[in-house]
Amino acid sequence: MIYLDNAATTWPKPPEVWQAMENALKISANPGRGGHRLALDAGRIVFEAREKLANFFGVKDPNHIVFTSNATEALNLGIKGLLRPGDHAITSSMEHNSVIRPLNELRKKGVEVTVVECDSQGSLDPEDIRKAIRHNTKLIALTHASNVTGTIMPVEEVAKIAREKDIVFLVDAAQTAGSLKINLEETPIDLLAFSGHKGLLGPPGTGGLYIREGVKLEPLITGGTGSQSELDYQPEVLPERFESGTLNTVGIAGLAAGIDFIEKIGLENIRRHEKELLTRLLSELENIPGIKVYGPKDPELQVAVVSLNIEDRDSGEIAFVLDQVFDIGVRSGLHCAPRAHRTIGTFQQGTVRISCSYFNTVEDIEACLNALKEIVTT
């Protein structure tokens, strides 16, 4: 199969990822739950992974990276852990349900939410964020790049606005970590939610949240933390405060191996390769009659995610034909981001989404383009 659904999860993973996982499953036990060698080995796996992630994102203290089971849990922790009734939050109209649904839940509990509209390419004017700020604005939550159109959001500019106004800035890096450079020492992002199984090339069941020093969150899940067991209440210390219960040590080992792989190839080389694929894809799609492409249509302004439709044909049908006839895997529908589809005008039709990873080749793109050329004529 030609796999072009990397925005859902990257596939394949580097062989080093499952080698690290096999090793972790076979040689380690439960981190922080014993002083014997197997527990210490597990603790070391988690500690090293935390250090690698901190280093990768330009974070000085690894304890400010907390592991979660996916980006969704990280976003929920950032949003629900911070906001209280009476607070105001700002987000964009291009967000995933993992931001929209938690905010809508909080709306019912007295949190005010402003959704800033993006244009039909999914682009956001940072000044619109500034205009939405109120006296009680506590949070700005923004995706780093849309999972529907790939549109890169003006995170640097919004970070400056948030810092200036002393508002917590949460970035959803599910679609960018491992593709775009993120340096948290340079960019004043306060909370960064990331997925482990997408651009970071780790396995499913991994993700995390960076929490800047001074940002106070309530944990969503409390329980055994392996340390300070004598307390009847959740300890204050990071990362334990947000990591109750047994961690996915095996998955975390795989995630660390994914980071190693990225460091070996070089993030800029990954981005360059993905841009090449994107350039080829976008320039050719323009020439296929009947195909409408959404988003910026500019490799500089988007990650390697492209949404399209063929006339008014059902997006699910196109994806089905790509799979069944051409053995090409893409995703159709709303991609868990209904607001984004309202923004770009595809709420009824959905879109066919083509998304690349470092492991895709120009031949994959050619095959997909040829398939689409056939489909438009049928």
Place this chain on the structure above:
Amino acid sequence: MIYLDNAATTWPKPPEVWQAMENALKISANPGRGGHRLALDAGRIVFEAREKLANFFGVKDPNHIVFTSNATEALNLGIKGLLRPGDHAITSSMEHNSVIRPLNELRKKGVEVTVVECDSQGSLDPEDIRKAIRHNTKLIALTHASNVTGTIMPVEEVAKIAREKDIVFLVDAAQTAGSLKINLEETPIDLLAFSGHKGLLGPPGTGGLYIREGVKLEPLITGGTGSQSELDYQPEVLPERFESGTLNTVGIAGLAAGIDFIEKIGLENIRRHEKELLTRLLSELENIPGIKVYGPKDPELQVAVVSLNIEDRDSGEIAFVLDQVFDIGVRSGLHCAPRAHRTIGTFQQGTVRISCSYFNTVEDIEACLNALKEIVTT
């Protein structure tokens, strides 16, 4: 290493577990996030695992098993998803912090909590639960077996009381699933939280919650569910309502393989083997001067978890010597269950905990006993 810390996580895992995980990582993508073959394969892995777990626990509708990242998340979902200010909850004094800490958090928000005291062996009189019931009692939360003393709790009796009084009954099966038979068709348990990486022999990062039809819970984590993406709010349908974000497909594949292994060996044979180990351990420990064993000291009344101390010596020191000198891994301290230690009188000293799995042998137990005999004389 002789590994006797299986109450923290079982080790080793059956080879089939890793094989299933490797296969899942190599052949599958993101379940429910695409119609192509790799996404469907991932969906099938998750569906089959859900079916196996349902079958294993005597649950008719597999959709009432929801996957979580560990038993702690499942317990948090059961407790925080159910209780509201003004509600009353009953629990025991032998619970793990994964029950105690969520309840204490809710106490601050206006939930009333009664902790029913167990005796010094960690045993609970079900009538004490009945006596604690109030007009506003909404939940009874009880461990199936203590992670400190192995004491099996009177779950059947309490289930009857809860059903009679129309109170939701939550059981923490972290220490029993895979060792003791649990049939949810026969026993009226409403919420069953289980760990995937202990007796069920799966990898870390897995666990789940059974939710009986009619029990209404609010999700803790909301977001993309792969279905009903058009909704701005979390859908009502199970299991998606409680499974936002990308699942740990690889871990879930391993968990399913763990269940297969248990079914192949036979749960009753696993329990018989663990009882043999326990019998040997308990009967010999009795004859070592200076060793105090906690809990029922009866293989019929406990799972293969034994807590002990040597006179007033520090439990951490004993575990350290077992590891460093004898290459035996056990756990010392409070085991994330401070209340349980207050109950059995070891809050200051903690205990040395020896816990077995199906993969331990009588030779392991002999080696541990011989080591303890040496330690008491030094």
